[in-house]
Each structure stands twice: as C-alpha cells, then as structure tokens.
Amino acid sequence: MTTPSYEGVLFEVPTPVEQLLHLAGECTRHNDAIDVHLSTGAGAGSVAHAASARTLAHDTHAALRAIRDQRLNNSMELAHTQIRLRQLGFLSAVSADYNPAAARELTALATDTVMDSASAVALQMLRRDPTGHRAPAARLTPIQHSALEQIARGHVVANSSLGREYTRSHEPKISMSTLRSLEAENLAERAPATACPPYHGGPLQDRVRLTPAGIATLATVLARPAPQQNTGPSAAAVPLPAAAPATAKSR
Incomplete structure (x- = not known):
C-alpha cells in the first residue's frame, strides 16, 4: 500500500460521513474517560463529564443538520437513522445531569449508533451519486x-x-x-x-x-x-506447517 497524500483532502469541507466518524471517536473518548474514572478513580470527574456530554449533544445535532443539508432521498432507513441520532443527542444532553455511573449507561451504545448512522448515510450518498462520491x-x-x-x-x-x-x-x-x-x-x-x-x-x-x-x-x-483478498492458484499449493502445540496472543 503506497502512502497517499492528504494535503487536499484534509482541507476540504467535511462530508456528513466524516462528521459522523469524528463524532463516533468523540463518543468513544467520552465513554473511555468515564470508564477510567469509575475503575481507577483517576481522570475527569462529574464536571468534566457533564461538559463532554453537552459537547456530544451539540455535535450530534450538527451532524443531523449536515445530513439534512444533503437533501438525500427520504428513505425509511434514512428516517430511522435521523431518529436514532436525535435520540442520542437527547440522551447525551440528559446524561450531563446524572452521576458518571448512571450517565455511562445512557451513552453506552453511542459509538455503534453513530457508526451505523454513518454507514447508512454513506450508502444513501453513494446511491444518489456513485460518480460524485470521493475516490478512496x-x-x-x-x-x-x-x-x-x-x-x-x-x-x-x-x-x-x-x-x-x-x-x-x-x-x-x-x-x-x-x-x-x-x-x-x-x-x-x-x-x-x-x-x-x-x-x-x-x-x-x-x-x-x-x-x-x-x-x-x-x-x-x-x-x-x-x-477481496487476492488469492492465486499457487496459494493452495503451499503446504501449511504443522500446528504448534500452544497458541499465542495476536501480535
């Protein structure tokens, strides 16, 4: 794999999919910070958690506006995606008023919710304009x-x-x-x-x-x-080594 140049890409206006991927990362960081605080007593307390939760709510609504601005086909899948994001925005805002342990439950599914939404929006954008979608x-x-x-x-x-x-x-x-x-x-x-x-x-x-x-x-x-993984006729002809008696962790 050759190293690509990102000079132009990083300065373009982010697409709704990019905004959602960024939001997914925020959700993970938010939940990680609470987990570390609850498990070790270190890290941010309730005040920092509340500020982070409000940021999640704000950025979720910003992503929703970006999706609406795309004027995509109003499919049932897209409608459900926007409903789930609105629910996440509401739960994130409400969680700011809870203690970290209770608040963590409200955002437990946040990252997967945002990622599922990103996949749905990406598919709708690709269907609308297969040739206009950015090249990988x-x-x-x-x-x-x-x-x-x-x-x-x-x-x-x-x-x-x-x-x-x-x-x-x-x-x-x-x-x-x-x-x-x-x-x-x-x-x-x-x-x-x-x-x-x-x-x-x-x-x-x-x-x-x-x-x-x-x-x-x-x-x-x-x-x-x-x-798809590239496999040729020669790949099957190479004998596999005998299985080792013990297994090792992924490295």
Missing part, C-alpha cells in the same frame, strides 16, 4: 479495511506485557502487525493509557483511534464492499 484516499487490504471500521467503533485497544505489544479487538481479530501498518500510513494512532484496564487492578490500555487521514479514508470506503 488509500488502497486498503481487506484486513486493513476491517481494522479501520473496528477502530472507528471503539473496538480496538493496545497494550504491552513482558516487553511484548499486543492488541485486543472484536472478531475478526486485529493483529499488532495490522495496527502498525495503519500507523505507518498515518491512518491510526494510539492514545496512551486512555482505556479501561483489561482486568481489575491492571494497567490502563491504549485506545486505538483514527487519525484525520484515517477518517477521510474510511469515509470514502464505508459504503463500498470490502476489497
């Missing part, structure tokens, strides 16, 4: 495509133990080598010690986030099918 800013492998979506959904963290780095993610697993390839392309980055420990009393984990370039790239491919 980078050529992604199937694994990288999947990894960017998982990162955007707040499903990927990184950590180290005994001098070795590893990742934790949902299925399909995102390996450390995949994360490093995205970091090398400036599509992803780690925010040190911002995610909840993997076990009680354990160290804080590094949340993996999309960079602005990562948001721009994912926005262009979100509604498109993931690229």
Whole structure:
C-alpha cells in the first residue's frame, strides 16, 4: 500500500460521513474517560463529564443538520437513522445531569449508533451519486479495511506485557502487525493509557483511534464492499506447517 497524500483532502469541507466518524471517536473518548474514572478513580470527574456530554449533544445535532443539508432521498432507513441520532443527542444532553455511573449507561451504545448512522448515510450518498462520491484516499487490504471500521467503533485497544505489544479487538481479530501498518500510513494512532484496564487492578490500555487521514479514508470506503483478498492458484499449493502445540496472543 503506497502512502497517499492528504494535503487536499484534509482541507476540504467535511462530508456528513466524516462528521459522523469524528463524532463516533468523540463518543468513544467520552465513554473511555468515564470508564477510567469509575475503575481507577483517576481522570475527569462529574464536571468534566457533564461538559463532554453537552459537547456530544451539540455535535450530534450538527451532524443531523449536515445530513439534512444533503437533501438525500427520504428513505425509511434514512428516517430511522435521523431518529436514532436525535435520540442520542437527547440522551447525551440528559446524561450531563446524572452521576458518571448512571450517565455511562445512557451513552453506552453511542459509538455503534453513530457508526451505523454513518454507514447508512454513506450508502444513501453513494446511491444518489456513485460518480460524485470521493475516490478512496488509500488502497486498503481487506484486513486493513476491517481494522479501520473496528477502530472507528471503539473496538480496538493496545497494550504491552513482558516487553511484548499486543492488541485486543472484536472478531475478526486485529493483529499488532495490522495496527502498525495503519500507523505507518498515518491512518491510526494510539492514545496512551486512555482505556479501561483489561482486568481489575491492571494497567490502563491504549485506545486505538483514527487519525484525520484515517477518517477521510474510511469515509470514502464505508459504503463500498470490502476489497477481496487476492488469492492465486499457487496459494493452495503451499503446504501449511504443522500446528504448534500452544497458541499465542495476536501480535
């Protein structure tokens, strides 16, 4: 994968999909901050949480306005998407008046709600004008495509133990080598010690986030099918090594 240039992309007016991807990252940061506070007693307290919740509400309504400005076909799917976002805006605003533990429940599904909305809006925009949609800013492998979506959904963290780095993610697993390839392309980055420990009393984990370039790239491919893995006749002819007796963590 060659390193793309983002000079022009990053200074263009963000699309509604890019706004939603940015909002999804805000939701993850908001929930992570509460989780860290509740699990360790460190980090922001109720005052900071309330300010963050109000920002989420404001930015959710801004994303809704951006969607309406697109004048997309008024499909049932788009109508439901806007309803879910309005509900999220309301829940985020209300959560500012609750203590962190109760407020965390109100925004528990925020990131996935925003990501589902981003996918729906991206699909509607692509249907309306397949040729006018921005071309992908980078050529992604199937694994990288999947990894960017998982990162955007707040499903990927990184950590180290005994001098070795590893990742934790949902299925399909995102390996450390995949994360490093995205970091090398400036599509992803780690925010040190911002995610909840993997076990009680354990160290804080590094949340993996999309960079602005990562948001721009994912926005262009979100509604498109993931690229197919290139397999040739020779691939099946190579014998697989015998299975190792023990398994190892993803690296």
